[in-house]
Amino acid sequence: MTQMAVARTERAPARASVQRWTPLSMLFSGGLGALIVLLVFVPLVLGDGTTQKLVSLYILVILAVMWNVLAGYGGLVSVGQQAFIGTAAYSTLFLSYLHGMEPFLAMLLATLFTGVVAIPIAFVVLQLRAGGFAIATWVVAEIAMILFTIYPRLGGGTGLSFNNLTLAFPDPHRRQELVYWAALGTTAVLLGLVFLLLRTRLGASLQAIRDDEEAAASLGVGVMRRKALVFVIAALGCGAAGCLILTNEFFVEPPSIFSVNYSALMIFMVLVGGLGTFEGPILGAIILFVIQNEMGDNGVWYFVFLGAVAIAFALLAPRGIWGTVVDRFGVRLLPVGYRLRDVGAPPARIERSDT
Amino acid sequence: MTWLNAVVQGIFLGGVYALLATGLSLMFGVMRIINLAHGSLALVGAYMAVLLVDHTGISPYLAIAPILPGALIVGYLLQRTMLERSLRGGQLVPLLTTFGLLIIIGNLLQKFFSPDAQALNPGELGVKSWRVTSSISISAFAALVLGLAVVVLGALQLFLTRTRTGRELRATAEDADTAELVGVNARRVYARATAIAVATAALAGVFLGMRSAFGPSDGASQLIFAFEAVVIGGLGSLWGTLAGGIALGVAQNIGEQVDPQYFALFGHLLFLIVIVGRAVLESRGVAIRFLRGAQA
Amino acid sequence: MALLTVDSLDARHGLLQAVRQVSFEVEEGETLALVGANGAGKTTLLRAIAGGHRPAGGRIVFDGADITRLPAHERVKLGIALVPEGRRLFPSLTVEENLLVAERGRGRWNVATVVEAFPLLRPLLKQRAGSLSGGEQQATAIGRALMTNPRLLLLDEVSLGLAPVAVEDVYRSLQTLIDEGATIVLVEQDLGRALRVASRVACVLEGRIVLEGVPGELTRERVTDAYFGLRREVTA
Numbered sequence: 001m002t003q004m005a006v007a008r009t010e011r012a013p014a015r016a017s018v019q020r021w022t023p024l025s026m027l028f029s030g031g032l033g034a035l036i037v038l039l040v041f042v043p044l045v046l047g048d049g050t051t052q053k054l055v056s057l058y059i060l061v062i063l064a065v066m067w068n069v070l071a072g073y074g075g076l077v078s079v080g081q082q083a084f085i086g087t088a089a090y091s092t093l094f095l096s097y098l099h100g101m102e103p104f105l106a107m108l109l110a111t112l113f114t115g116v117v118a119i120p121i122a123f124v125v126l127q128l129r130a131g132g133f134a135i136a137t138w139v140v141a142e143i144a145m146i147l148f149t150i151y152p153r154l155g156g157g158t159g160l161s162f163n164n165l166t167l168a169f170p171d172p173h174r175r176q177e178l179v180y181w182a183a184l185g186t187t188a189v190l191l192g193l194v195f196l197l198l199r200t201r202l203g204a205s206l207q208a209i210r211d212d213e214e215a216a217a218s219l220g221v222g223v224m225r226r227k228a229l230v231f232v233i234a235a236l237g238c239g240a241a242g243c244l245i246l247t248n249e250f251f252v253e254p255p256s257i258f259s260v261n262y263s264a265l266m267i268f269m270v271l272v273g274g275l276g277t278f279e280g281p282i283l284g285a286i287i288l289f290v291i292q293n294e295m296g297d298n299g300v301w302y303f304v305f306l307g308a309v310a311i312a313f314a315l316l317a318p319r320g321i322w323g324t325v326v327d328r329f330g331v332r333l334l335p336v337g338y339r340l341r342d343v344g345a346p347p348a349r350i351e352r353s354d355t
Numbered sequence: 356m357t358w359l360n361a362v363v364q365g366i367f368l369g370g371v372y373a374l375l376a377t378g379l380s381l382m383f384g385v386m387r388i389i390n391l392a393h394g395s396l397a398l399v400g401a402y403m404a405v406l407l408v409d410h411t412g413i414s415p416y417l418a419i420a421p422i423l424p425g426a427l428i429v430g431y432l433l434q435r436t437m438l439e440r441s442l443r444g445g446q447l448v449p450l451l452t453t454f455g456l457l458i459i460i461g462n463l464l465q466k467f468f469s470p471d472a473q474a475l476n477p478g479e480l481g482v483k484s485w486r487v488t489s490s491i492s493i494s495a496f497a498a499l500v501l502g503l504a505v506v507v508l509g510a511l512q513l514f515l516t517r518t519r520t521g522r523e524l525r526a527t528a529e530d531a532d533t534a535e536l537v538g539v540n541a542r543r544v545y546a547r548a549t550a551i552a553v554a555t556a557a558l559a560g561v562f563l564g565m566r567s568a569f570g571p572s573d574g575a576s577q578l579i580f581a582f583e584a585v586v587i588g589g590l591g592s593l594w595g596t597l598a599g600g601i602a603l604g605v606a607q608n609i610g611e612q613v614d615p616q617y618f619a620l621f622g623h624l625l626f627l628i629v630i631v632g633r634a635v636l637e638s639r640g641v642a643i644r645f646l647r648g649a650q651a
Numbered sequence: 652m653a654l655l656t657v658d659s660l661d662a663r664h665g666l667l668q669a670v671r672q673v674s675f676e677v678e679e680g681e682t683l684a685l686v687g688a689n690g691a692g693k694t695t696l697l698r699a700i701a702g703g704h705r706p707a708g709g710r711i712v713f714d715g716a717d718i719t720r721l722p723a724h725e726r727v728k729l730g731i732a733l734v735p736e737g738r739r740l741f742p743s744l745t746v747e748e749n750l751l752v753a754e755r756g757r758g759r760w761n762v763a764t765v766v767e768a769f770p771l772l773r774p775l776l777k778q779r780a781g782s783l784s785g786g787e788q789q790a791t792a793i794g795r796a797l798m799t800n801p802r803l804l805l806l807d808e809v810s811l812g813l814a815p816v817a818v819e820d821v822y823r824s825l826q827t828l829i830d831e832g833a834t835i836v837l838v839e840q841d842l843g844r845a846l847r848v849a850s851r852v853a854c855v856l857e858g859r860i861v862l863e864g865v866p867g868e869l870t871r872e873r874v875t876d877a878y879f880g881l882r883r884e885v886t887a
Contacts, residue, residue: 077450079391124627127634128586130446131389134454135582136630139623142579146620260575264458267451300466307458314451315440519751526741526752533739536703537753538727538799 036188043177051180052248057289058187059244060269064281064288066237067266069194072276074230077130079263080137081238083121083144086258088114088239089246090148096164098153103165104182107243114239115232122231126224138260145258159253162246179247186240197233198278261303268306271313274322283322358612360491365608367493369584369601370501371566375559376581376588377508378552380596383585385528385548388438388449392456393556394578395464398571400426400557401564402464405473415475415565422561423554430553434546442545457574464571472568475561500562504600507555508593515593524548576619583626652715654679654834655700655803660709662692662699662858669695670706671858677803682835684849686842687878692858693838694736697805700836701733702726713803727755730802734809736838738792742781746772746791749780750798758800765794768824786817793824804828806837810844822848842874856880 043051063081070076091110095101101109125136149157169175205226246252269288274280295302313320319327379393390396400422407418437456441449483495515521527534527544535541563569563577580603588599603622610621653676662670669692677683685693698704700711702723711719718726732753740749750762766773769790775783780791789809796804806825810818822844829835829848839845846852846866854862854877862869862877 071447075447077447079450079454124631127630131383131391131450132582132586132590134391134450135389135579136627138575139579139583139626142576143620143623143627146616146623150614150616261458264454267454271451300462303462304459304466307455307462311437311452311455311459314444314448314455315437318444318448522744522748522752525744525748529741529743530739532703533735533741534752535723536701536727536733536735536739537795538724538755539752540722540724 036184039184040181043180048173048176051176053293055180055183055244055248056292057285058183059241059248060265060285060289061282062187062190062237062241062244063262063266064269064273064285065191065194066234066241067263068270068273068275068277068281069197069230069237070234071270072280073198074227074234076227076231077134078137078234079134079260079267080139080141081234081266082258082260082262083137083141084114084118084235084238085242085245085262086141086148086252086254087117087144088242089252089257090151090154092243092246093154093160093162093252094151096162097160100164103162103168103247104178106164107182107240107247110243111236111239114242115236118232118235119228121235122228123224126227126231138263141258141260145254148258149254155253157254159251161251165247165250179244182247183244186244190237190240193233194237195278264303264306264310268310270320271310271318272320274320274324274326275318277320277322277326280320280322284320357490358609361608361612362605363487363491363493364497365605366601367497367501368604368608369597370497370504370604371559371563372580372584372600372603373597374500374504374507374562374600375556375577376584376596376600377504377511377559377593378555379578379581380585380590380593381511381548381555382552384591385524386438386442386545387446388442389453389582390438390549390552391450391453391578392460392574393453393552394576394581395457395460395574396426396429396553397556397560397563397577397581398464398569398574399460400560401475401569402468402473403557404475404561404564405468408475414478415561416478419558419561422557426554426557427550430550431546433553434549435542438549439542439545457578461572461574464574468571470571472570473564474568475564477565481565496565500566503562504597507558508597511551511555512593520544520547580619580622583622587626587629653677654714655836656710656712657696657700658710658712660696660699660711661707662695662704663707664692664695669858670699672709673855673858673860674709675853675860675863677834677836679802679834680832681851682829682833682837682849684845684852685836685838685855686840686845686852686874687855689840691855693855694807696855697733697807697836697838698735701731701805703733703735727753727799727801730800731805732796732799732801732803733805734792734796734807736807736811738788740780740783740788740791740795742779744780745777746780746783746787747776749791749795753795753798755798756800760797760800762798765797768797768827769794771820784817785813786820789813789817789821790824793821802834804833804835806835806839808838808840810839810841818844842878846874854878 039054042054063085067078067081070078070081088107088110091113092103092106095106095109096103121140125133125140128136148154154160165175165179169178242257245257265288269284270281271284272287273282273284291305295305317324375394375397379390382388382390382393403422403425404415404418407413407421408415437452438449441452477496480496480499481494484492485495486492513521515525523534523539523544524547526537527539527541531541534544560577584600584603585596586599587602588595588597603625606625607618607622610617610619613621655677657676658674660670660673661668671692673692673696675683685696687693695704699706702718702721702725706719709719710717713726713729713731716729718729718731721729741752744752747762750765754761762776766776771787772790772794775787775791780788783791793806793809809821809825813821818841825835825837825848837845837849846869849866852862852864852866852869852874853860854874856877857880861880862874
């Protein structure tokens, strides 16, 4: 056993080439693209019930991917993303309900606004590490909830409906179509954005920060700035999800749109699917989606189940389902990493000296 | 002069927060863990008191007697089963597992007790108060809690400085590795720290329950308040936690005076201001002693 | 029977093989000096014996018992004490508290006797360990290890970072311990000192013991050569 371990670290690969695309990832990426194109046609073929279900799936995918960007790639555990979900939803209402803006335009602007607002927030919450950061994000969510509850004419504690959408698009089928395409488009764009980000230097530097912050900083990597960027991206994504939640559920009230339960869902999806991988959160979202449809998505036992499973994964399988697959077989469906062609073994990890 | 009264009441509220935050501060100091389920555990303490009071009719004060040892055991087991493993996974895992625990506890409480608010009866002390001036009065109960907080913090401080276990705790907090090498069983030390933390949380929970009505989802807000108290006072300092709790209580009460909806908001804002303020001061080279560990 | 037996020990440090198939024995009352360049694996080896590092293979037997899987604090109970590289005192605890944390067993060593052996500590008992000088820290660290009333004392680079006078003091105290029959394994970069104080010397290079013997029999040249890896004599 020891001999083998020594041999592995000492053997030098005879000829190694660095490649990004493997045949498998090319196949999969092509397949994914084709899938997205196919999904465009869903509203034309399937009923409104199905499209609404799919929208909720897309929302979950966005949330999971964004939380993973924060935690899996940025090393930041946030339990306050609901701040941005709610802020975008309420900003949409502010623009459309209070100021008569066209609903979809309002959603776009609300999302951008959420991203902008996240910039100063980032620099505040990033002053704290790990656990402090987590609670600080939660505090921000609480503040947002209080502010939007207090703000006059946005429904206060009782909540508000997204009537402007109905007014702008009275035909329910047409409305559902548009919402679906908006959701699909947003998801695709966000996935693409995250994918590109990870492929660029940002991705590499993020991994470096995640693995060893001090070392990365000493190499000149602007740690704070990178983390802030990740934070803002995640805020944008969650904001977009918030707008979609508004259209899907049609009614918002502060305690539910700013609920920490969203964080619980995100953590579940990413832990189960695969923290730190690109495909993992998507898998986690699909799994949660299935659970929601089987178990019903509310109620005490649902959340107890989610919490227990999340804990189990955190302790026993922290890399999640997909992460374990990646570690075992070195498989990557999407080319977000680099592979050394010769060494087929799982990527080396720095082991802490065992105590 | 209701403003002055607000400040005075805030000081006493600070006692509650300090009591609640003590355990959080201790766990962070020893293990660098922020137990996100801390507030929830305090809430469990309150609900256990409700159970005891409802079934045996004893006063909530007496209910503390069986609750404390129970909480010690729960804390010890929690550490040995879940948190110990979480620690091995790195810095993020304890956050994830304690968050999961928070979700589970909150929902289970909702299931087994109703979602409606409950309250514990503080008895005579709840109605007794001293009139200091025409607009300021101090309730006996609030004074009791503040006094209790000071006593608990003092006892804990003595425990840490004067006893063998306390010494081991401090050594392990500084360097767990080396502590092991001089014969300290780090795992047992951690478990004891968590036991104490959960016990103080449960104690705080019972008094919180006597102070005002509570519901199953209050664990979250109590956690936030406790953490804010710790950060405002400075992580790593027990007496700082008292100061932070008082500052938080005062801020919240002042907010309430402005508008009842601003109660928590003012506390949150103070929290954020302190974080940013410290960062600004630090970047200007002003070293602040109690910054160790919290700031990035 | 030897007090300590190390048998084919392998230890990794991250991805590096720090200790390779190391075997040696230490009899009661012996002083074994491990010499070698930085990074040769000496610290890892000592930590593995003390329980601060889990070996990848091999066995460690102490006083007849296999302690390979035993946690560090249990080994302290059996009588193994390590003075770690860099002293590793608890900076916010006082000198006295540093000593008291390690207090164990009814034996010769307690605060009073430690202060007797290291008189420079007497005025420093109530002082925070973090504010001590190098020499004072080293005395405290050795005292702390002694407080566990060990049967085997492991010392890692006690002369590192100390002024020559302080090193003198430390080695004088060590000599007293040795004269009184203590069993010691010490890691030392200062070859001269090591050869003077040890009853046996082992030279470690790249995780292996490449030379072993009694100081009287080994010439300084042979040791130096082994230290730098010239004319390697592999014994493991």
